Amino acid sequence: MGAGAMMLPDLGLFGRSIDPSQLLNDGMDVSLKKQLADVALNAARAKGATYADVRIGRYLNQFVATRENRVQNVANSESFGVGIRVLADGCWGFAASNKVTKDDVARTAERAVAVAKANAKIGSDPVQLAAQKGFGDVTWKTPIEKNAFAVPVKEKVDLLLSVNAAAMAAGATFVNSVILAVNEQKFFASTDGSYIDQDIHRLFPNFTVQKVDRASGKFESRKSLSSPVGMGYEYLTPKPGSSVPGIVTRYKDRYDILDDVKNAAAEVSQKVNAKSVEPGKYDLILDPSHLWLTIHESVAHPTELDRVLGYEANYAGTSFLTLEKLRSKDFHFGSKLVNIVADKLQPGSLGAVGYDDEGVPAKKWDIIKDGVLVNFQAIRDQAHILGLKESQGCCYAQTWSDVQFQRMPNVSLQPGKQKMSVDDIIKNTEKGIYIIGDGSFSIDQQRYNFQFGGQSFYEVKNGKIVGMLKDVSYQANTQEFWNSCSAIADESDYRLGGAFNDGKGQPGQSNAVSHGSSTTKFDGVNVINTARKI
Known part of the structure; x- marks a missing residue:
């Protein structure tokens, strides 16, 4: 499970624990984000920035972990704040805050400019920034079919426990399984004239099966053949043509976790005596x-x-x-x-x-x-x-x-x-x-x-x-x-x-x-x- 926890990019490193129902809240309105971004951009220019960009981000994470017949952990987190980067006197400066009001983002922008000017005192060659046209108001979203956060925790727990049960029934000695879900809600604005709102989703279901030969003391393990993906929960809904047959079944755009864990348990038993x-x-x-x-x-x-x-x-x-x-x-x-x-x-x-x-x-x-x-x-x-x-x-x-x-x-x-x-x-x-x-x-x-x-x-x-x-x-x-x-x-x-x-x-x-x-x-x-x- 330590390895599973290490795979989690954000959870536990930052953010606050929340109820899973809050993962589906819409968050701050885009029009308000744009107003706040303009405040930050104007404040940065007023203090001498030649370029500035603002990122207002809401980062959501869910971690569901099981082992054999029990749940080990369910964690949900949210992190929200603003990061402002500027160019002043040829150097970069950056500042961030979890206080996202007009006064706070203005102060954060001013602090970023102060950092840039301090860096310039010891800097050498000025930053050369490639030209980039502004895009105005645009949006982009990961083309998901099913939001992983909309799937009840109980349904995920039931799936993972059924995976574990299948592995144990097929001869595994130990098994753990995990589902990791991430949603990055990111708003970007810059002095180039872009206001970009993005909604990015990622999912990673995985397991590890272990077999111990008590007589010889030998043991072997096999991890899942899943892939972390930029998809929604539909990744866990297999469909015809979503796997590659062979000596070991491999998975393409959809993943059959129950099929994989049964294969893994059979393989790991063979590996012990291979x-x-x-x-x-x-x-x-x-x-x-x-x-x-x-x-x-x-x-x-x-x-x-x-x-x-x-x-x-x-x-x-x-x-x-x-x-x-x-x-x-x-x-x-x-x-x-x-x-x-x-x-x-x-x-x-x-x-x-x-x-x-x-x-x-x-x-x-x-x-x-x-x-x-x-x-x-x-x-x-x-x-x-x-x-x-x-x-x-x-x-x-x-x-x-x-x-x-x-x-x-x-x-x-x-x-x-x-x-x-x-x-x-x-x-x-x-x-x-x-x-x-x-x-x-x-x-x-x-x-x-x-x-x-x-x-x-x-x-x-x-x-x-x-x-x-x-x-x-x-x-x-x-x-x-x-x-x-x-x-x-x-x-x-x-x-x-x-x-x-x-x-x-x-x-x-x-x-x-x-x-x-x-x-x-x-x-x-x-x-x-x-x-x-x-």
């Missing part, structure tokens, strides 16, 4: 439920421009993808099959929004094209470094009380262009391991040398799956790994995975982001045995 892997070189066949994490750590993080420039060196690290590698003919990030895009528009994804937290419209762009590094991730005050005329729209703050900065968009590997199924990839593999689900990982501070585990491992010999393995982890460096990419299944296999709480920054902030792919093959990767020898 063959321990023989170390060596294997061709890896990586399911999207696994590959999303490798993409996240080895592609998405090193292409964050602030990491490349060293801004995150003290906390999150730097990047081996230095600026001179951009569009270089002498540097090959991956094989010609590797095409990776950043996409803030993708329906159902965690990173899908209408506009980022600088009022920049969401967009899609290439990062790796035919194996070549062609772009990074940048925001308004970074765009000039890459010679861009506009921001790529990937600025985000986890709450109203945090300053917005460059955060990862959805970053995904594009499907193969030729018709190819998972079975086709397996048939063309002589010695391989098919990996499903994400597990432990380790990667160096430049995002270059890494090691990844997983959930379920299947041995492939002469084009066939011959049994389950355990104690599997693979090691490589990022460039070597992506250059070993030899096959990618087509669009019919494409699925999203994602991180509900990607951490970054000082003070730390959390961001939700998705990564998509189809099943992909990598040749000759080093596999180690992780079992401890006593």
